[in-house]
Amino acid sequence: MTQKIELFYDFRSPYSYLAFTQLRDMDVEIVLRPMQILKVMEKVGNTPTTITCAAKGRYARNDLARWAHRYGIKLNPSNMRDNDGDACSRAVLAAASPAEAAAITLALYRACWSEGKTLASTDDVLSTIAAAGLDPSNVGTRINDPAVIAQLEANTNEAAERGVFGSPTMFVGDTLFFGNDRLDFVREELARLEDAA
Numbered sequence: 001m002t003q004k005i006e007l008f009y010d011f012r013s014p015y016s017y018l019a020f021t022q023l024r025d026m027d028v029e030i031v032l033r034p035m036q037i038l039k040v041m042e043k044v045g046n047t048p049t050t051i052t053c054a055a056k057g058r059y060a061r062n063d064l065a066r067w068a069h070r071y072g073i074k075l076n077p078s079n080m081r082d083n084d085g086d087a088c089s090r091a092v093l094a095a096a097s098p099a100e101a102a103a104i105t106l107a108l109y110r111a112c113w114s115e116g117k118t119l120a121s122t123d124d125v126l127s128t129i130a131a132a133g134l135d136p137s138n139v140g141t142r143i144n145d146p147a148v149i150a151q152l153e154a155n156t157n158e159a160a161e162r163g164v165f166g167s168p169t170m171f172v173g174d175t176l177f178f179g180n181d182r183l184d185f186v187r188e189e190l191a192r193l194e195d196a197a
Contacts, residue, residue, distance in 0.1 A: 002027065002028060002029050003027075003028050003029070003172070003190050003193065003194065004028065004029045004030075004031055004172075005023060005026075005028050005029070005030055005031065005170050005171065005172055005186065005190075006031045006033055006170065006171040007019070007020065007023060007030055007031065007032055007033060007168060007169075007170055008033045008034075008035050008155070008159045008164050008167065008168065008169040008170075008171075009032075009033070009034060009035065009037075009167050009168045009169075010034065010035055010036065010037035010038075010085055010089065010167040011034075011080075011083065011085040011088040011089060011108060011109065011112060012037060012038075012080045012083070012085045012167075013037060013166075013167035013168060014064050014075075014077065014113050015064070015067075015167070015168060015179060015180045016109075016167045016168035016180075017073075017109040017112075017113045018064075018067050018068065018071060018073065018180040019168040019170070019179075019180035019183065020105060020106070020109060020168070021071055021073060021106075021109075022071065022180065022183055023170075023183075024102070024106070026187070026190075028190065029098075030098075030102065031098075032092055032098070032101050032102065032105060033155050033158075033159070034088075034089035034090075034092045034093060034105075034152060034155060035089070035152070035155045035156045035159045035164070035167070036085075036086060036089070036152065036153075036156045037166065037167040039156050039160075040156055040159045040160050040164055040165070040167075041165065041166070043156075043157075043160035044160050044163075044164070044165050046165045046166065067180060067181075073114060074114045075113065075114065076113070076114055076115060076116040077112065077113050077116065078111075078112055078113075078115075078116050078117055078118045078119075079118065080112065082118045082120050083112055083118060083119045083120060084119060084120055084121060084122070084124070084125065086152065087119070087121070087122045087124075087125045087143065088108045088112075088119060088125055089152050090143045090144070090148050090149065090152055091104050091108065091125050091126070091129065091139050091143055092104050092105050092108075093148045093151050093152060093155075094138070094139045094141075094142035094143045094145070094148050095138075095139060096138050100134065103132065103134055104129055104132075104134065104139070106132075107128055107129055107131075107132035107134065108125065108128055108129070110132075111128045122140075122143055122144065125143070126139065126140050126143070162176070163176055164176070164178075165178070166178055166179070168180060170182075170186055172186060172189045172190060172193065173189075173193070175189055177189075
């Protein structure tokens with residue numbers, strides 16, 4: 001039986017992009033749970049120090065470059081303050097299938113963090129989906145649907161309730177792992193569960 005990882009993430013987080021690229025190479029089912037990380041942080045009393053602390057921000061840029069090099073990923077970020085991260089998340093939630101949601105996630109992450117593209121509007125998001133060879137018509141009809149908007153809010157609330165405080169956060173069962181640098185622990189937990197089965 002294929003094991004499952006829940007991934008709570010926000011397109012504003014480059015570390016979530018890094019984690020997603022590595023999770024895709026694992027023999028697991030990835031349950032994508034886009035959320036609004038700044039709202040989660042507000043709910044749990046966390047502060048986005050990479051944004052508010054200049055020294056940490058400088059360090060994070062160097063750290064991201066190291067991780068991107070390790071993973072073989074081109075890093076050419078756009079200005080995330082100009083991007084509509086919520087529209088990106090709603091596009092994932094509007095997908096017709098988990099496979100389409102994963103393809104949309106990868107396309108939008110690549111655009112934001114590897115290709116320097118600004119996704120400032122729903123139209124930009126849909127154009128990026130189309131440029132990746134995906135049909136944006138279904139997503140386009142649902143991206144602003146009240147049910148999709150409500151699902152993003154529900155994911156955000158659930159994340160805070162389950163102890164999420166940053167992005168990416170992965171759950172293997174009820175065990176929480178935060179950060180792309182915890183993937184070895186994720187692998188160990190998957191192996192432990194497989195041995196116990």
